[in-house]
Amino acid sequence: MSMEALRGGVAVITGAGSGIGEGLARVAAEYGMKVVVADIAVDRAQSVASAIVEQGGEALAVKVDVSTPDSIDALAATVHEHWGDVTLLVNNAGVETLGFTWELSTAQWEKTLNINIHGAIHGVRAFAPRMIAAGKPAWIANTASIGGLGMMPIQTSYILSKHALISFSECLYLEMQIKQAPIRVSAILPGPVATRIFQDGGTTIDTGSEQHRVLMNAMLEADGISGYEAAQRILPQIAAGDFWVSTHPEITREMAAGRAAHLTALGNPALPVEVLRGMGLSIDGE
Numbered sequence: 001m002s003m004e005a006l007r008g009g010v011a012v013i014t015g016a017g018s019g020i021g022e023g024l025a026r027v028a029a030e031y032g033m034k035v036v037v038a039d040i041a042v043d044r045a046q047s048v049a050s051a052i053v054e055q056g057g058e059a060l061a062v063k064v065d066v067s068t069p070d071s072i073d074a075l076a077a078t079v080h081e082h083w084g085d086v087t088l089l090v091n092n093a094g095v096e097t098l099g100f101t102w103e104l105s106t107a108q109w110e111k112t113l114n115i116n117i118h119g120a121i122h123g124v125r126a127f128a129p130r131m132i133a134a135g136k137p138a139w140i141a142n143t144a145s146i147g148g149l150g151m152m153p154i155q156t157s158y159i160l161s162k163h164a165l166i167s168f169s170e171c172l173y174l175e176m177q178i179k180q181a182p183i184r185v186s187a188i189l190p191g192p193v194a195t196r197i198f199q200d201g202g203t204t205i206d207t208g209s210e211q212h213r214v215l216m217n218a219m220l221e222a223d224g225i226s227g228y229e230a231a232q233r234i235l236p237q238i239a240a241g242d243f244w245v246s247t248h249p250e251i252t253r254e255m256a257a258g259r260a261a262h263l264t265a266l267g268n269p270a271l272p273v274e275v276l277r278g279m280g281l282s283i284d285g286e
């Protein structure tokens with residue numbers, strides 16, 4: 001399968017008002033897809049959709065809150081009414097929240113898990129039945145992270161959500177096989193991409209997590225590729241039916257190998273002290 005398979009189809013991308021989702025919307029439109037730019041920040045979604053239309057593409061901005069089942073159901077109904085069958089669904093919306101596990105409020109925990117995990121579940125529940133019933137080749141991709149192959153203290157709520165999205169995607173892939181549905185499932189594992197995710201990231205009020213947020217944001221700004229470049233790397237892999245989709249294949253392979261070795265050895269969780277220092281953290285007692 002090549003990108004040609006997507007041409008003329010309908011793409012629904014959540015969190016498409018910024019960053020990786022915006023990139024995916026633009027690249028999908030360049031490949032001749034009709035693009036639904038779905039985001040809770042409807043102004044941003046509208047400006048992405050307008051830019052696509054100005055360049056001769058087809059796009060529709062829709063406000064959605066992926067953490068709310070009714071909102072995704074309404075999105076699915078709007079898309080179906082407007083453009084019919086969906087070819088590509090990318091459950092991409094996600095948020096960062098930083099702070100020690102016991103210091104995050106219940107509301108912060110719920111927000112992160114509801115958007116990052118339940119958002120993808122609601123997306124599949126709302127869109128997959130029609131995609132399966134249509135009986136045509138289609139694609140579902142969930143944006144996890146290379147963080148789903150490792151551990152990062154202070155980002156616990158985020159990291160566990162990304163581990164969950166990988167296992168969710170693996171089970172979903174197998175469910176499609178059981179149903180012999182022509183739906184390919186991918187887990188997208190982006191490496192560093194310069195987006196607003198750490199600018200918007202919630203923190204606890206302690207200075208440690210705020211300092212960590214600022215450092216992570218600076219790291220993405222310095223080392224991250226653009227959302228557009230990430231999308232140029234991501235979409236052809238999805239179209240090819242790859243399950244594991246990377247923006248930085250070498251880092252992905254290195255982290256997967258590290259995780260496999262760690263589990264094989266049944267070692268205790270450990271991060272090198274220099275990594276912790278790089279994160280602006282010190283070990284208590286140092």
Ligand SMILES: NC(=O)c1ccc[n+]([C@@H]2O[C@H](COP(=O)([O-])OP(=O)(O)OC[C@H]3O[C@@H](n4cnc5c(N)ncnc54)[C@H](O)[C@@H]3O)[C@@H](O)[C@H]2O)c1
Pocket residue numbers: 014015016017018019020021038039040041044064065066067092093094095115143144145146147189190191192193194195196197198200220224227
């Ligand atoms: N930037 C990176 O380095 C990186 C690395 C790995 C994974 N990711 C993942 O990529 C995805 C996109 O992140 P990004 O970096 O482009 O961030 P971003 O903040 O630039 O974009 C995320 C978009 O999601 C939207 N959003 C937030 N809550 C929403 C909700 N409830 N409903 C609908 N939309 C909502 C935001 O308004 C925003 O436009 C996320 O799942 C993130 O975890 C990013």
